[in-house]
Amino acid sequence: MNDLHIYNSISKKKEKFTPIHKGAVGMYVCGPTVYSNVHLGNCRTFLSFDLVFRYLKHLGYKVRYVRNITDAGHLENDGESGDDPILKKARLEQLEPMEVVQKYTVDFHTTMAKFNALPPSIEPTATGHIYEQIHIVEKIIEEGFAYERNGSVYFDVLKFNETNDYGKLSGRKLEDMIANTRELAAQSDKKNPQDFALWKKAEPQHIMRWPSPWSDGFPGWHLECTAMSTKYLGNNFDIHGGGMDLKFPHHECEIAQAEACNNTSPVNYWMHANMLTLNGKKMSKSTGNFILPDQMFTGNNDILSKPFSPTVTKFFMYQAHYRSILDFSSDALEASEKGFNRLMEAHRILLNLDSSDDKSTIDIEAWRKSCYDAMNDDFNSPILIAHLFESIKFVNALKEGKETISKVDLELFKKTMHDFLFEVLGLEDNTSDNSQDSEKLSAAVELLIELRNEARADKDFALSDKIRDELAAKGIQLNDGKKGTTFSLN
RNA sequence: GGCAUCGUGGCCGAGUGGCUAGGCUCAGCUCUGCAAAAGCUGCUACAGCGGUUCGAGUCCGCUCGAUGCCUCCA
Structure with missing residues (x-):
C-alpha cells in the first residue's frame, strides 16, 4: 500500500510505519486548553496533524483520530498556590468556568473549520472522563508508583525510574534533573520535586471539583491524555502527536503513567510538530507574542501588510516541514500567496485541457511517484509542493501544444493534482467560486x-x-x- | 546552569556524502498598441575554524550565534 516512513521522536530516527492492526491507524493528538482563543501557533500544530490524518486516509488506512479538549484543571505552576487558567479566565470574564470552556471550544472549532481542517474522529473532554482518570490513579497506586498526601496523589518518579526509564522521550536523565533542581522553598507535599500530580485536592475557592477516594479535587494535567488515549485507542496504539513544547514534561509523564498502569509502552510512534515563531520567538499566549487567525484573515493587525486567507496561511505553513521551526513574516506570506495563486491558476488550466494524442511526451507516472515519495518521507509537504510547482511547466507546455498527453495519463494527471491539492493538503481554490x-x-x-x-x-x-x-x-x-x-x- | 535543536544564495525554505530542490524577488527575452498578466531563460549558497574521506551543506570536533524545554503553553 505504501512505503511510509515516520520520524519517531523517541528513537530520533525515521522508521518504516507499520500499524498495529493492518489497514487501521490509531492516532492521538494533544488538543488545546480552552481558556482563550487559539492563536496561529496553536493552529500550526493542529494543521500539521491534519495533514498526517488526511494523508493516512488517502493511503487507504482506516484512521481513528482522537484529539482531546482540555477543559479542566491543570495548574499554571505545580506549587500549592497554582491557579487554573480556566478558573482565572472565568473570574476575569465573569463567567461560569464551563461557559469559558464552551466559548473557546466553539472558537477553536470555527477556526479549524476556516482552515478546512477535518474534525477528529473522537474529541473527548477531560471533564467527561473523570471516572476513567480516577481509575487510573487507583491502578497506579496499586502498582506502587504513586502515593497520597493530604488528599492529593503524586506520581513517584524515583520509584518508577528504578524499573523503568523516566526521560527516554525527552532525552533527560533523572540524576541530571535532580542535580539541577533549584530548591524552591515552597512547602510541597511531594516527596521529590520531580514527582507530578495525578490528583489535586481542591482549595475551597476552586469551583471545578469532583469527588474521589482521596478528596474533592481535580485530575492532574497529564492524566487526561493517558485516560482518553488508552480508552479509545487501547493500551498500545500507533501514533501520538503534539506540539514540541509538550514533549517534556507532558508526554514524558504520559509514558510514565501508562507504563505504571498498564505495564506496556503506550505509543509506537511519537510525533512532535515544531513551533511557529513570531519575531524569532515562539508564539505564546502567556508572553503575548502571537497573532490570532482572525487577525490574519481580516488584516486587523500591526504585523502584516495585508490580510491573508486561511488557505494561503495553511499553504505557507506546509511549505515548511512540520518538524522545522517556521518564522512568520509578511514577506514570506506574500511569497506564498503568489505561488499559491499560480498553482491554482495552473490547476484551472489543467481541468480544461483535452487529450489530443495517444502518446504522452511527459512522464506523469514518474511525477506522480515523486509526489508520493515526498509524502512517504515523513510527510515532507515542502517537497510535495515543489513537485506540484514542477507540474505547472507540464500544464503550460500542454496548453501550448509543446507536449502531448494520452487520455489515460491526462486523467491520472488531473486526479493526482486534485488529490494532493485538495484531499491531502486540504487547500481550497477560493479564487473561482461559482456563485x-x-x-x-x-x-x-x-x-x-x-x-x-x-x-x-x-x-x-x-x-x-x-x-x-x-x-x-x-x-x-x-x-x-x-x-x-x-x-x-x- | 542542564538537556536538545538549529544556523543554507536578496527573502522564505527543502536537502538520504558525489547529479539543478522549490517558491518569492531581481535581470533578460517572448507576447502586447503600450502595459499588466502569463510563459521561457538566467542568478551554485550552505555561520567560522579544523578533521575524516578520492569527494562534505550532508559525518566528527571546537568556536560563535539563535531557538526550544527544564514553570502553564501547540
Missing part, C-alpha cells in the same frame, strides 16, 4: 472587455486604457492572452 453573484459580475466584466476590444480596434487607446485601469483600481485585472481577454480578481 450567482460572480456569474453576474462575470457578465458585466465580459461586456466591458468587449467594449475595450472595440476601442482597441478603433485605436482609441485612451478609452481602452481607461477601462483597463479603472477595473484594475477596483481589483479586477484584465489578462490579455492569445485566445482573448480574461479577468481575475485580486
Whole structure:
C-alpha cells in the first residue's frame, strides 16, 4: 500500500510505519486548553496533524483520530498556590468556568473549520472522563508508583525510574534533573520535586471539583491524555502527536503513567510538530507574542501588510516541514500567496485541457511517484509542493501544444493534482467560486472587455486604457492572452 | 546552569556524502498598441575554524550565534 516512513521522536530516527492492526491507524493528538482563543501557533500544530490524518486516509488506512479538549484543571505552576487558567479566565470574564470552556471550544472549532481542517474522529473532554482518570490513579497506586498526601496523589518518579526509564522521550536523565533542581522553598507535599500530580485536592475557592477516594479535587494535567488515549485507542496504539513544547514534561509523564498502569509502552510512534515563531520567538499566549487567525484573515493587525486567507496561511505553513521551526513574516506570506495563486491558476488550466494524442511526451507516472515519495518521507509537504510547482511547466507546455498527453495519463494527471491539492493538503481554490453573484459580475466584466476590444480596434487607446485601469483600481485585472481577454480578481 | 535543536544564495525554505530542490524577488527575452498578466531563460549558497574521506551543506570536533524545554503553553 505504501512505503511510509515516520520520524519517531523517541528513537530520533525515521522508521518504516507499520500499524498495529493492518489497514487501521490509531492516532492521538494533544488538543488545546480552552481558556482563550487559539492563536496561529496553536493552529500550526493542529494543521500539521491534519495533514498526517488526511494523508493516512488517502493511503487507504482506516484512521481513528482522537484529539482531546482540555477543559479542566491543570495548574499554571505545580506549587500549592497554582491557579487554573480556566478558573482565572472565568473570574476575569465573569463567567461560569464551563461557559469559558464552551466559548473557546466553539472558537477553536470555527477556526479549524476556516482552515478546512477535518474534525477528529473522537474529541473527548477531560471533564467527561473523570471516572476513567480516577481509575487510573487507583491502578497506579496499586502498582506502587504513586502515593497520597493530604488528599492529593503524586506520581513517584524515583520509584518508577528504578524499573523503568523516566526521560527516554525527552532525552533527560533523572540524576541530571535532580542535580539541577533549584530548591524552591515552597512547602510541597511531594516527596521529590520531580514527582507530578495525578490528583489535586481542591482549595475551597476552586469551583471545578469532583469527588474521589482521596478528596474533592481535580485530575492532574497529564492524566487526561493517558485516560482518553488508552480508552479509545487501547493500551498500545500507533501514533501520538503534539506540539514540541509538550514533549517534556507532558508526554514524558504520559509514558510514565501508562507504563505504571498498564505495564506496556503506550505509543509506537511519537510525533512532535515544531513551533511557529513570531519575531524569532515562539508564539505564546502567556508572553503575548502571537497573532490570532482572525487577525490574519481580516488584516486587523500591526504585523502584516495585508490580510491573508486561511488557505494561503495553511499553504505557507506546509511549505515548511512540520518538524522545522517556521518564522512568520509578511514577506514570506506574500511569497506564498503568489505561488499559491499560480498553482491554482495552473490547476484551472489543467481541468480544461483535452487529450489530443495517444502518446504522452511527459512522464506523469514518474511525477506522480515523486509526489508520493515526498509524502512517504515523513510527510515532507515542502517537497510535495515543489513537485506540484514542477507540474505547472507540464500544464503550460500542454496548453501550448509543446507536449502531448494520452487520455489515460491526462486523467491520472488531473486526479493526482486534485488529490494532493485538495484531499491531502486540504487547500481550497477560493479564487473561482461559482456563485450567482460572480456569474453576474462575470457578465458585466465580459461586456466591458468587449467594449475595450472595440476601442482597441478603433485605436482609441485612451478609452481602452481607461477601462483597463479603472477595473484594475477596483481589483479586477484584465489578462490579455492569445485566445482573448480574461479577468481575475485580486 | 542542564538537556536538545538549529544556523543554507536578496527573502522564505527543502536537502538520504558525489547529479539543478522549490517558491518569492531581481535581470533578460517572448507576447502586447503600450502595459499588466502569463510563459521561457538566467542568478551554485550552505555561520567560522579544523578533521575524516578520492569527494562534505550532508559525518566528527571546537568556536560563535539563535531557538526550544527544564514553570502553564501547540
